[in-house]
Amino acid sequence: MDGNGKTASDEKAQRRAEAAESQAADAEALAAYTDAVLEGREPTVAVPAEQAKTVHVLATRAAASRAEGVSPRLRRLIKERVDAAWREVHGTTWTQVLGRLRGALRGYARRPVWAVAVALVVFALAAAFLVEPDRQAIPGTAVGSGDLGVVLIVVGVLAVVALVLGLASRR
């Protein structure tokens, strides 16, 4: 403890506070100096020479960089590269549609009971539509066609259902 009643730790804390204050003042001065340089004004604050030199170099470079702008050629080049990259990442319109379909169907894939139910409904509708052997033939349907035609179309419907479920369960 000195004659003024201050301990060594008090003095240390005071020195630290003074140093922090001095650094804050330096930072404020450098910021003001930089603002003046960038705005083309005569600086009214003093800063160390090496900092002043560095600020001037950066300011000169930044001024040149801002003055150049972006050429139409560069815009076009970037657009082309972005288009190609976007297709890679997000796919074409067709693959986006497939992706959405897959997403919608994935819910069914996670719940097998619903998937089976949907498949049964599709199958039942197909069977009801297809199997009417006594009626006169209707073009484009299995109505009135022979047994082999009905079997082929039922197999086809089941294949489509299996394909859809397969697509839905793909990760």
Next chain:
Amino acid sequence: MSELTELCDETLAARAKNGDRAAFDILCDRYLPIVCRRLRVLLPVSAVEDVAQEVFVAVVRSIKSYREDAQFRTWVAAIIRHKVADYYRSEQRSPQTVELDPAIHSPSAGSEAWRDQTVALMALQQLKAEYQEVILLRFAEGLPFKGVAESLGVSLEAAKSRYRRAIQALAEALGVEQPDSVVGA
């Protein structure tokens, strides 16, 4: 489209992440000048166009990893930093291997050459990322210190203090003599 232009960067980025190309195009329009200005400070002029393209391709490829709670500007700045580092690596330069030409090591030996040294040193990551960022925000993007502070998410005093340390670090990295003299008023 006009409705989209009013959205903030982060909202547009979130939309782009989900495949909204119109939102991404608006982000591209907003950031193309910013990216070019930053690159012109960090790179030789001849490299700016190529690296700018690489930056935007990287943005597209990484957009799905963008987190909405992050500032888009900061996220893009990190991509720029990586691409600039890649450029110097591909040129087989690194902070360890680049030798300063003694003839141009001193700022008094010609400002053009000295500026090139600044460019090389900054881009070669001699400066910490946080120092590089504060300098680029003020000089390349032209933000006032208040804007710099907001962008960094710190107080105005903290931003100015970081800026002072950054300028001092750059001056030291460049080997500028530290005379006792002061410049200014």
